[in-house]
Amino acid sequence: MKQAGKDAVSASNTTGEFTSAARLEATGVSVHFGSRSALEGITAAFGPAETVSLLGPNGAGKSTLLKVLAGMLPPSHGEVLLDGAPVRKPAPGVVYVPQRTGVDWTFPVNVLDVALMGRAGSRSRLEPLSKQDRADAMEALERVGMHRFAEVQIGQLSGGQQQRVFLARALLQSGKVYLLDEPFAGVDVPTQDLLIDLFSGLRREGRTIIYATHDLAQAAKCSDRILLINRRVMAEGHPQEVMTATNLRATFGGQAILVPVEAEIARGAGGSTT
Amino acid sequence: MTSVLNWILDPLSRTFMQHAFVAIVLVGVICGVTGTFVTLRGLAFMGDALAHAIFPGVVIAFVLGRNFLIGALIAAVLVSLAIGAIGQSERLSNDTAIGVLFAGGFALGVALISAQRSYAKDLSSFLFGTILGVSRGDLLLTGAVGLGVLAVMALFRRELGLIAFDRTFAQAQGLNLWAYDQLFLLLLSLSIVISLQTVGNILVLAMLVTPAATARLLTDRLPRMAFLAAFMGAGSGVIGLYISYYGGISSGASVVLVATALFAIAYLFAPGTGVVTVRLARRLHYAHPERDAFDLDDSLQAPLSEPPYPEDRTTHSRGLPTAP
Ligand SMILES: Nc1ncnc2c1ncn2[C@@H]1O[C@H](COP(=O)(O)OP(=O)(O)OP(=O)(O)O)[C@@H](O)[C@H]1O
Numbered sequence: 083m084k085q086a087g088k089d090a091v092s093a094s095n096t097t098g099e100f101t102s103a104a105r106l107e108a109t110g111v112s113v114h115f116g117s118r119s120a121l122e123g124i125t126a127a128f129g130p131a132e133t134v135s136l137l138g139p140n141g142a143g144k145s146t147l148l149k150v151l152a153g154m155l156p157p158s159h160g161e162v163l164l165d166g167a168p169v170r171k172p173a174p175g176v177v178y179v180p181q182r183t184g185v186d187w188t189f190p191v192n193v194l195d196v197a198l199m200g201r202a203g204s205r206s207r208l209e210p211l212s213k214q215d216r217a218d219a220m221e222a223l224e225r226v227g228m229h230r231f232a233e234v235q236i237g238q239l240s241g242g243q244q245q246r247v248f249l250a251r252a253l254l255q256s257g258k259v260y261l262l263d264e265p266f267a268g269v270d271v272p273t274q275d276l277l278i279d280l281f282s283g284l285r286r287e288g289r290t291i292i293y294a295t296h297d298l299a300q301a302a303k304c305s306d307r308i309l310l311i312n313r314r315v316m317a318e319g320h321p322q323e324v325m326t327a328t329n330l331r332a333t334f335g336g337q338a339i340l341v342p343v344e345a346e347i348a349r350g351a352g353g354s355t356t
Numbered sequence: 357m358t359s360v361l362n363w364i365l366d367p368l369s370r371t372f373m374q375h376a377f378v379a380i381v382l383v384g385v386i387c388g389v390t391g392t393f394v395t396l397r398g399l400a401f402m403g404d405a406l407a408h409a410i411f412p413g414v415v416i417a418f419v420l421g422r423n424f425l426i427g428a429l430i431a432a433v434l435v436s437l438a439i440g441a442i443g444q445s446e447r448l449s450n451d452t453a454i455g456v457l458f459a460g461g462f463a464l465g466v467a468l469i470s471a472q473r474s475y476a477k478d479l480s481s482f483l484f485g486t487i488l489g490v491s492r493g494d495l496l497l498t499g500a501v502g503l504g505v506l507a508v509m510a511l512f513r514r515e516l517g518l519i520a521f522d523r524t525f526a527q528a529q530g531l532n533l534w535a536y537d538q539l540f541l542l543l544l545s546l547s548i549v550i551s552l553q554t555v556g557n558i559l560v561l562a563m564l565v566t567p568a569a570t571a572r573l574l575t576d577r578l579p580r581m582a583f584l585a586a587f588m589g590a591g592s593g594v595i596g597l598y599i600s601y602y603g604g605i606s607s608g609a610s611v612v613l614v615a616t617a618l619f620a621i622a623y624l625f626a627p628g629t630g631v632v633t634v635r636l637a638r639r640l641h642y643a644h645p646e647r648d649a650f651d652l653d654d655s656l657q658a659p660l661s662e663p664p665y666p667e668d669r670t671t672h673s674r675g676l677p678t679a680p
C-alpha cells in the first residue's frame with residue numbers, strides 16, 4: 083500500500099485495457115426522506131482503477147449515496163449513470179457491501195455457502211453451481227484468510243471473521259465497481275491491512291472502489307480521491323488538497339475533532355508520499 | 357412376526373385409511389419444505405394467522421355447497437395480499453397487520469358458521485380436520501396443488517433462500533423482494549389450505565413449524581434441512597395415524613404429538629447440539645481431554661495468519677481444495 087500513488091498513475095494510464103472497468107456517475111442526485119433531505123444535488127464521477135473514500139459526519143448521507151449509486155434507492159432528483167446508461171435498479175457490474183448486514187446468523191449455511199452466494203446472481207435458475215464456482219469460492223475465501231473455516235456455520239464466527247466472509251462473497255461477484263459502506267468499522271489491524279491489500283488488488287485489475295469511512299487518516303493514506311460529504315459535496319479531490327482545516331470544519335462542523343485529526347492527517351499524508 | 361405385520365397392514369386394507377395415509381404423507385412433505393422457510397424467516401405467526409384468516413373462505417364454500425379447497429384458496433390469496441398491503445404502512449408493523457386480519461378473519465368465519473344448524477359439529481371438523489373423510493377427489497386436488505407448490509419452491513429455492521438469509525444482498529442482486537414475498541405467502545397459503553382437511557386449522561401450524569425445527573437441530577445446511585423436515589413431517593404423519601387408529605385418539609392431535617416427540621428427542625439427543633449429548637460429551641472430554649473434537653472457541657482466538665485447526669479437520673472432508 084506504500085505505493086498507492088504510483089499504482090494509481092500506472093493504472094489510469096492503461097485504462098483502455100481493462101475489461102473490468104466502468105465509469106459510474108451521479109448527476110445532481112438528491113434524496114428526500116419525507117420532508118427531510120438526506121442528499122442535495124450530488125454530482126460526482128468515479129472512473130476505472132480508482133479508490134475513492136466518502137467522508138462526513140454521522141447522518142451526512144454517505145450510506146444513502148452508496149445505496150443510490152448501487153441502484154438500490156431511487157433518487158428523488160437526478161440520475162446515476164453506469165457507462166452512460168441510467169441505473170434504475172441494481173446492475174450486475176456493481177457490487178454493494180452494506181454497513182450492517184441484517185443477516186440471520188442462525189441460518190443453516192456455512193462459510194462456503196455464503197461465499198458461493200456471490201455467484202448465484204450470475205447463474206440461471208436451473209443451472210447448478212459448478213465445481214469451478216466452488217473452486218473460485220475457496221480461492222476467494224483464501225484471499226480473505228477464511229478458507230479453513232469453509233465448513234463452519236456462519237454464526238459461529240467472530241464479527242470480523244464474518245465481515246471477511248462477506249468480502250469473499252463480494253469478490254466472487256467480480257463487479258466493475260465496488261461500493262463498501264464502512265468496511266473498516268470494527269475490524270482489527272490485520273483485517274484492515276487485508277482490506278487495503280484487497281483494494282489495491284481490485285484497483286490494479288481496473289475496478290473502481292468507493293467506500294465510506296470515518297477514519298480520516300486512513301482515507302488520506304489509502305485513497306486516490308476523497309469526497310467530503312455533508313448532504314452536499316463539500317470538497318472533492320486528492321487527499322492533500324481536500325483535507326484542509328477549512329474543508330474539514332465546513333464538513334464536520336465543531337472544532338473539537340479537528341485538532342487531533344489534523345495531526346493524524348499530517349502523519350498519514352507524510353507516510354503516503356514516500 | 358405375522359401379528360406385527362398384521363398390525364401394520366390392517367389399517368392399510370381400508371380405503372379411508374389408505375386415503376388418510378396418502379394425504380398425511382403429502383401434507384407432511386409439503387408442510388415440511390414450506391415450514392423450513394417459515395421457521396427460517398420467523399414467519400410462524402404469519403402461518404398461524406393465514407390458517408385462521410382463511411376460515412371464512414372455507415365456511416362460505418361450505419355454506420354454498422362448493423369444494424372447501426376453492427373457498428380456502430380464494431380467501432388465502434386475498435388475506436396474504438391484504439397483509440402485504442397493510443404491512444407496507446409506515447405506522448403499522450407487519451406483525452400488527454397479521455394480528456388484525458388473523459382475529460378479524462377468524463371471527464367472521466365463526467359468525468358465519470354459528471348461523472348454521474349443526475354448528476358445533478361443523479366447527480370442530482373445521483378446526484381439527486376430518487382426515488378419515490378424505491375422498492379420492494380431495495386426494496387428487498391435494499396432490500396436484502402440493503406438487504405444484506414443491507415444484508415452484510424447487511425452481512426458486514436459491515432466491516427464497518437468499519431472501520431468507522440476507523434481504524439486503526438479495527435486493528442488491530436485483531431481486532424483487534416484494535414479488536418474492538408475495539410468491540412465498542401464496543405458496544404458504546396453498547400449503548396450509550391443503551393441510552386443513554387432514555390436520556385442521558389449529559394444528560396446521562405444528563406441521564409447518566415442528567418438523568422444520570427438528571430438522572434444523574439436526575443439520576447446518578439448508579437443502580438437508582428441507583429434506584429432513586419433509587421426512588420428519590411425513591414420518592410423524594404415518595406414526596401418528598397408526599397411534600390414532602389403534603389408540604382411538606384424534607388423528608390431528610396424534611400426528612402433532614408424534615412430531616413434538618421427535619422434536620424433543622432431537623432437542624435432547626441431537627449429535628453435537630442436543631442438551632444431553634453436549635453434557636455427555638463434556639463429561640467424556642474432562643475424562644479424556646486429548647480426545648476433544650475441535651473446539652471452535654479456541655480456534656477463533658487464534659491469530660488468523662496461523663491455521664486455526666489442525667490440517668485434517670475441516671476442508672478435507674468434502675474433497676475441497678485446501679491451502680498447502
Ligand atoms: N430509510 C430512511 N428513512 C428516513 N430517513 C433516513 C433513512 N435512511 C437515512 N435517513 C436519513 O438520511 C440521513 C443520512 O443518512 P445516512 O445513513 O446516509 O448517513 P451516513 O452518512 O451513512 O451516517 P453514518 O456515518 O452514521 O453511517 C440521516 O439524516 C438519516 O436520518
Ligand SMILES: [Mg+2]
Binds near residue numbers: 146181294
Ligand atoms: Mg452510514
